[in-house]
Amino acid sequence: MSEYTPFEMIAYTGSRVLEDERIVFVGTGLPIIAAMHAQLTHAPNLYMIYEAGSLAPILEMGMPLSVGDTRAARKACYLKGLCGAFELTQRGCADYAFIGGAQVDMYGNICSTIEGHNYDKPGIRFPGSGGAGAMAANCEKTIAIMALEKRRFVKKLDFVTSIGFGDGSPDYREKAGVLGSGPYRVITNQALFGFDEATKRMMLLEVKPGRTPAEIQELVDFELIIPPDVKEMAEPTDEDLRLLRDVIDAEGYFLKRVIKK
Amino acid sequence: MINTVSSNIKNISTLEYKEKKFEYWGPTPDESRKLMVNKSHALKDKRMSLKEAVGKHIRDGINLGIGGFVNTRVPVAIIHEIIRHGARDLTLSFQSNSICPELLAGAMILDPDRVSIKRVELAWWGYEIIGIAPMVRYLATNGIIEMDDYTNYGMSVRFKAASMGIPFIPVRDHGGSDMELVNRGKMIECPFTGKNVYLLPACHPDVGIVHTTAADMYGNARIFGAYCTCPEIAMAANATIMTTEKVIPTESIRSYPNLTEIPFPVVDTVTEVQYGAHPGASYGYYWFDMDHIKMFRSICEDFRKTGNKDALKKYYDEYIFGCENHDDFLEKIGYKTLKKLKDMDGGQPIILT
Numbered sequence: 001m002s003e004y005t006p007f008e009m010i011a012y013t014g015s016r017v018l019e020d021e022r023i024v025f026v027g028t029g030l031p032i033i034a035a036m037h038a039q040l041t042h043a044p045n046l047y048m049i050y051e052a053g054s055l056a057p058i059l060e061m062g063m064p065l066s067v068g069d070t071r072a073a074r075k076a077c078y079l080k081g082l083c084g085a086f087e088l089t090q091r092g093c094a095d096y097a098f099i100g101g102a103q104v105d106m107y108g109n110i111c112s113t114i115e116g117h118n119y120d121k122p123g124i125r126f127p128g129s130g131g132a133g134a135m136a137a138n139c140e141k142t143i144a145i146m147a148l149e150k151r152r153f154v155k156k157l158d159f160v161t162s163i164g165f166g167d168g169s170p171d172y173r174e175k176a177g178v179l180g181s182g183p184y185r186v187i188t189n190q191a192l193f194g195f196d197e198a199t200k201r202m203m204l205l206e207v208k209p210g211r212t213p214a215e216i217q218e219l220v221d222f223e224l225i226i227p228p229d230v231k232e233m234a235e236p237t238d239e240d241l242r243l244l245r246d247v248i249d250a251e252g253y254f255l256k257r258v259i260k261k
Numbered sequence: 262m263i264n265t266v267s268s269n270i271k272n273i274s275t276l277e278y279k280e281k282k283f284e285y286w287g288p289t290p291d292e293s294r295k296l297m298v299n300k301s302h303a304l305k306d307k308r309m310s311l312k313e314a315v316g317k318h319i320r321d322g323i324n325l326g327i328g329g330f331v332n333t334r335v336p337v338a339i340i341h342e343i344i345r346h347g348a349r350d351l352t353l354s355f356q357s358n359s360i361c362p363e364l365l366a367g368a369m370i371l372d373p374d375r376v377s378i379k380r381v382e383l384a385w386w387g388y389e390i391i392g393i394a395p396m397v398r399y400l401a402t403n404g405i406i407e408m409d410d411y412t413n414y415g416m417s418v419r420f421k422a423a424s425m426g427i428p429f430i431p432v433r434d435h436g437g438s439d440m441e442l443v444n445r446g447k448m449i450e451c452p453f454t455g456k457n458v459y460l461l462p463a464c465h466p467d468v469g470i471v472h473t474t475a476a477d478m479y480g481n482a483r484i485f486g487a488y489c490t491c492p493e494i495a496m497a498a499n500a501t502i503m504t505t506e507k508v509i510p511t512e513s514i515r516s517y518p519n520l521t522e523i524p525f526p527v528v529d530t531v532t533e534v535q536y537g538a539h540p541g542a543s544y545g546y547y548w549f550d551m552d553h554i555k556m557f558r559s560i561c562e563d564f565r566k567t568g569n570k571d572a573l574k575k576y577y578d579e580y581i582f583g584c585e586n587h588d589d590f591l592e593k594i595g596y597k598t599l600k601k602l603k604d605m606d607g608g609q610p611i612i613l614t
Contacts, residue, residue, distance in 0.1 A: 161438060
């Protein structure tokens with residue numbers, strides 16, 4: 001087994017959780033890579049929506065560097081604008097939202113708007129919702145990619161940008177007027193999380209080989225549900241790594257990024 | 262707000278915010294309707310220089326609706342002209358953008374008596390793969406500009422509601438997030454289903470700025486690649502300034518009327534500007550100029566970190582104030598770069614006949 005990087009593990013895990021014959025609404029970076037990997041391996045009939053307006057493109061000009069990249073429109077089946085892409089989603093055609101963020105809480109709510117408490121003068125202003133808030137509301141299932149750090153897996157968010165299960169009450173999403181069923185998976189390079197059906201709380205599903213559930217809990221500020229049957233995460237094979245490195249992100253735009261401490 | 266239901270979200274985050282009274286941040290639906298009715302609806306030649314177009318429509322205090330999406334078909338040539346012309350106290354409205362609001366913000370930092378931004382209604386402001394947008398981080402973090410947050414669908418469909426001539430539109434997002442608390446939308450009980458549904462107010466910019474693939478001299482425009490929200494912005498705005506890669510004969514428009522995405526009555530000026538979105542991309546013509554965007558961004562980031570404006574001033578003096586028009590700007594970018602960007606588009610198929 002070859003060595004792999006944290007980004008490669010996230011992209012590979014992202015690919016694993018996507019099913020065939022589904023539509024995934026992708027965000028820039030690792031979600032695009034994960035979806036491309038899935039298409040090349042176990043999910044040849046998985047299709048992407050890009051929020052600038054394209055459905056099911058054939059990415060023969062290479063990996064789009066952003067969701068607005070003109071390459072993401074290549075040989076699409078349907079090409080409109082943002083309204084078209086999000087209305088397909090609101091109508092129920094998008095199975096997965098694939099998003100990221102700065103903070104996540106135990107109910108899968110995500111912040112990507114500010115750090116700090118004061119909306120008018122925050123500690124740090126982030127770019128904002130972009131498509132994420134709409135994707136988390138109306139794609140059927142939300143998959144989030146996060147760095148596994150205590151300052152990101154928090155008890156209380158600074159700002160709820162993308163709705164998860166809210167405060168965990170069973171009718172929260174219905175009262176919020178949103179349509180999708182909500183958080184499905186949270187992917188990090190060291191652990192894969194799901195959500196407990198009854199309590200809506202984040203639950204540990206898999207850990208990276210060599211790590212223990214207790215070590216993962218140490219990196220999370222709220223209490224995780226840890227079932228007795230936590231599995232080991234599958235690791236990318238040499239062939240998976242070849243696809244990721246030489247075929248999908250051959251220029252290393254996302255997978256070769258240096259992690260800033 | 263009175264008679265408002267909510268999804269009762271106040272205990273989820275640590276957010277602190279001020280309740281604001283609702284107001285339109287630009288023309289009201291009634292004002293915008295009246296203006297559209299009183300416009301000439303003739304098929305007349307609307308071609309003019311960008312300097313004339315901007316001089317005619319841009320003034321202090323307007324709501325400026327910016328077309329494109331992140332780095333795609335962003336109306337950079339128009340933004341340069343607006344900076345040369347000057348415009349203070351602007352309200353900006355867009356879904357997701359990078360270099361256009363950053364250029365305006367940089368101009369504000371250099372000389373707020375020439376260009377200034379008062380507030381922004383938006384979904385996202387950044388450069389994606391290239392990094393955060395330093396100017397918005399500086400201005401918004403320090404509370405210098407007021408922000409009003411929506412999703413990309415939210416902003417897009419607010420322009421769409423305006424383009425449909427309706428005052429608001431129900432949507433299935435924003436509810437249950439803190440955007441429900443801070444933005445100007447409102448949760449109501451649906452009169453038919455009895456369930457909660459979120460309403461967003463229409464967004465009518467005073468001036469919409471868009472760059473299109475091709476248009477005739479009357480403003481009938483085609484867009485290839487993603488439309489982004491350009492048709493909706495053009496139709497929502499009281500006045501639309503359009504640049505286009507190529508002015509095509511009206512005969513072509515009439516041969517394939519289905520291809521017209523923006524109709525002539527909503528367009529006020531048409532200017533053919535090749536590479537009008539550079540350093541952004543325009544499908545079928547050129548890819549985005551990552552090196553130029555990185556260069557401008559790193560100058561902005563240096564300002565944010567050090568407070569030193571020298572390099573920023575040099576950029577504006579060279580690429581904006583040192584140019585009479587977009588051709589002068591492109592000459593500084595150079596033929597080899599423009600040729601490379603054209604090659605990188607890979608000849609995506611567009612229809613100009």
